[in-house]
Amino acid sequence: MTNRTTASQIMTAPVHAVRPADPVRKVVGLLCRHRISGVPVVDTRGHLVGLISERDILEAMYPDHPELRQRRPGARPAADGREIGSIASSEIMVREVITAAPETDVLRLASLMAVNKIRRIPIVEAGRLLGIVSQGDVHRAIFERGPASAEREGPR
Secondary structure (H helix, E strand, O other): OOOOOEHHHHOEOOOOOEOOOOEHHHHHHHHHHHOOOEEEEEOOOOEEEEEEEHHHHHHHHOOOOHHHOOOOOOOOOOOOOOOHHHOEHHHOOEOOOOOEOOOOEHHHHHHHHHHHOOOEEEEEEOOEEEEEEEHHHHHHHHHHHOHHHHHHHOOO
16 A cells, blocks of 8 residues: 555645625635635535636636636636626636545646646535645645655556
């Protein structure tokens, strides 16, 4: 048996999250207050339904700036010039979210982040949000345990 680090060991829980109907103003408040760059969107049962990042908010705020546009599948631009703070989270959230299970190996998380160019992965079980792992969490876990440990584990 190997001594591997898993998502459940490095995830942040509980997670700051919002509901689909919450205004983007609430998301911005959470991002600023907690110094985070994205929040999951969950339904009333705690099931993950989307994710909103700083980039999603910027793209919605400035739709005419092509340099900010890097929409991922499932994200929708804010409609009809309304003030961004009053728009519902569901209108700009990314719906196709890459997730991982609690037992996912840290090197697999690093790979998912690199390949998909994402900075956070919600950790879910049976659709329910348990925690979130950031790129910083993954890097700390890898660097703290050292390369020798990662080599013993081998690829996943």
